[in-house]
């Protein structure tokens with residue numbers, strides 16, 4: 001970061017709901033112009049943290065400074081600098097897309113001409129121009145989410161909060177939204193993004209905080225998190241006619257390799273040193289199996305997440321998806 | 330200045346989205362009509378009785394119009410979470426709640442003049458003291474809107490808001506001296522009457538429409554202002570405590 005002044009400073013934030021400590025002594029800074037990711041499973045405390053930072057919830061302890069303004073006692077003091085995109089599309093169902101955007105602009109004091117011009121510009125940019133005069137209630141999920149994001153940035157906020165912006169929407173819209181977020185950030189907006197999609201955090205964010213059961217377990221740049229896995233080398237082998245019993249054989253013959261069966265047809269071979277593929281392929285084929293694919297795997301943020309939090313990434317995803325399906329908007 | 334842009338937009342949005350919808354307009358027209366008709370037939374009197382009924386009908390029209398609206402503009406928006414947008418906007422909670430109630434107040438005032446406009450065709454309104462009636466109508470609308478706000482922020486479902494409103498509204502029809510004087514109430518109930526803002530509003534209206542009032546007009550206005558301020562402050566405190574958790 002060229003400009004390394006913190007715009008969000010959260011210090012020892014605590015939020016309790018009865019017996020539950022939703023956010024437990026959380027401390028972090030977000031720098032001006034940064035795209036900061038808050039990654040964690042369902043119920044980790046991501047939304048509660050956003051609510052405290054934006055003035056929708058009062059912290060039980062701790063301090064918040066936004067752009068140098070102390071918001072701990074005066075939660076409204078910095079709201080003019082913030083744009084907030086909630087995890088649910090909460091615009092006005094009975095208003096059109098255009099009117100929704102104009103209204104949201106007006107809430108931040110934009111004059112009529114200015115907000116109308118911005119609304120048209122955003123509808124165009126988000127591919128919603130054709131739906132501008134239709135009621136929000138009739139929009140698809142993806143369209144709703146896009147309009148909700150547009151509503152969050154109509155006043156060109158300095159800091160944008162996005163709460164799980166791509167959860168529960170179609171792949172195409174999700175990709176467009178990720179691109180929009182990246183563009184916004186490139187344009188200078190500081191972005192605070194929560195997500196449970198590890199790949200999304202990896203692709204978009206510069207720095208990531210892992211939050212689990214209200215506690216921050218790690219904050220670091222994606223680069224240095226990934227470097228952590230550099231010592232490990234993983235190769236995936238796929239066998240056309242099944243991988244039964246192969247792992248045991250490989251572990252026996254190559255004691256320095258760890259082997260793991262990941263599906264009926266494939267195995268993962270892992271080592272501290274670079275894995276030599278040739279001897280392994282020959283070994284497998286000598287045992288009568290045919291190798292259809294052998295590929296070195298790039299270490300992923302998922303591996304880092306799993307090793308730090310002990311939470312299986314797949315389990316986390318399923319839990320979220322179930323929740324979204326059950327409590328639909 | 331930019332705060333007033335927000336204030337005005339909230340007011341206009343609510344009016345466009347909720348107040349000017351056909352169902353609400355018909356509610357505003359039909360309800361007062363039905364009440365006028367009912368009491369008119371019941372009293373079986375002539376045209377001069379109409380003038381005596383007018384204060385009660387005007388007061389009811391305001392009360393029901395404003396309180397019903399708040400259940401939509403506040404409770405419904407809280408429920409579908411669009412209210413969070415307003416709480417996130419850089420305007421003070423006071424101004425926000427004034428914007429949310431301003432539409433209901435205007436709606437209540439408009440409702441009040443529906444029975445008055447109809448009465449023009451049947452009776453002589455030349456002796457009505459408009460100087461007292463108009464400010465009374467406005468203050469009744471403000472206090473009813475704030476009562477509606479108080480109810481709206483105390484519940485979380487729209488149907489609860491309706492039920493809770495009726496818990497207040499229907500007794501008020503009989504307790505506030507709208508159609509028969511408070512002195513005719515059982516002595517036990519009378520203290521209740523004095524604890525309700527509409528009593529004081531109706532008292533001014535009775536005098537304004539040529540009848541007699543129980544209390545000095547200045548005291549009526551004073552009490553109405555007191556109820557307005559109290560209900561608004563309690564509602565604000567409840568929002569801060571319950572909604573910004």
Ligand SMILES: Nc1ncnc2c1ncn2[C@@H]1O[C@H](COP(=O)(O)OP(=O)(O)O)[C@@H](O)[C@H]1O
Nearest residue numbers: 017020022040041042043044045046047048049
């Ligand atoms: N208003 C509330 N009342 C009671 N408990 C809450 C409330 N909001 C959140 N919680 C609890 O706080 C924890 C964190 O929730 P949340 O911040 O929504 O998690 P996330 O957004 O990471 O999924 C959860 O256990 C949740 O049940």
Ligand SMILES: [Mg+2]
Nearest residue numbers: 046047087163
């Ligand atoms: Mg959440």
